[in-house]
Amino acid sequence: MADDGKSRSTLKPVERRTFLRYSLIGSVGAGLVGFGLGPLGMLWPRLGDGLFGEVALGDARDIANNVLNDRTPLRIPDGGISVLVWDPSSSAAMRAYGDDHAILDDTTGLMAVNSQSCPHLGGGVPWCQSSQWFECPCHGSRYNRYGEWQGGPAPRGLDRYSSFVDDDGQFVVDLGNPLTGPARTANALEQPPEGPACIDA
Numbered sequence: 021m022a023d024d025g026k027s028r029s030t031l032k033p034v035e036r037r038t039f040l041r042y043s044l045i046g047s048v049g050a051g052l053v054g055f056g057l058g059p060l061g062m063l064w065p066r067l068g069d070g071l072f073g074e075v076a077l078g079d080a081r082d083i084a085n086n087v088l089n090d091r092t093p094l095r096i097p098d099g100g101i102s103v104l105v106w107d108p109s110s111s112a113a114m115r116a117y118g119d120d121h122a123i124l125d126d127t128t129g130l131m132a133v134n135s136q137s138c139p140h141l142g143g144g145v146p147w148c149q150s151s152q153w154f155e156c157p158c159h160g161s162r163y164n165r166y167g168e169w170q171g172g173p174a175p176r177g178l179d180r181y182s183s184f185v186d187d188d189g190q191f192v193v194d195l196g197n198p199l200t201g202p203a204r205t206a207n208a209l210e211q212p213p214e215g216p217a218c219i220d221a
């Protein structure tokens with residue numbers, strides 16, 4: 021059928037008000053989806069990290085020895101993890117951290133803390149070699165060697181992941197099982213700063 025312009029003129033145009041209404045609904049909907057998915061994303065390892073689920077990070081004993089010798093947590097940039105050594109013979113530590121972390125022997129455990137996301141507002145939390153603490157440059161939250169809160173606006177200690185030693189002696193971190201960091205009052209493995217801080221108070 022020929023288009024003589026008449027048929028086009030009989031089509032009902034989309035009213036400006038209707039268009040604006042749909043646009044508004046679309047915008048609000050997209051915002052709500054984003055708002056809802058945001059917190060979910062925080063529970064999930066970031067896509068760019070490239071590590072998911074259970075990840076073997078190497079021989080557990082070697083990792084513990086290196087961390088102790090270097091006095092530096094093993095940093096795994098993929099996954100945003102820092103691996104530290106803790107003492108499971110401490111009853112306070114066992115009460116605070118329990119069986120969710122790798123235990124090598126009576127006095128040696130490994131723990132994987134989430135050092136890429138400060139519990140305050142999500143900033144990265146670098147290790148400070150001189151103080152032997154984790155110190156967040158964003159707003160000054162500080163955490164001792166074990167990721168326990170020591171000051172600043174963060175509501176708790178560094179979050180962590182469940183971990184274990186497998187049958188081959190490998191230290192395995194379960195990135196699918198994040199654990200909320202200890203309460204501010206936990207301080208089970210008290211460790212004062214051992215030198216100058218890396219950030220201003």
Ligand code: FES
Nearest residue numbers: 138140141156159
């Ligand atoms: S994001 Fe770390 S103190 Fe605010």
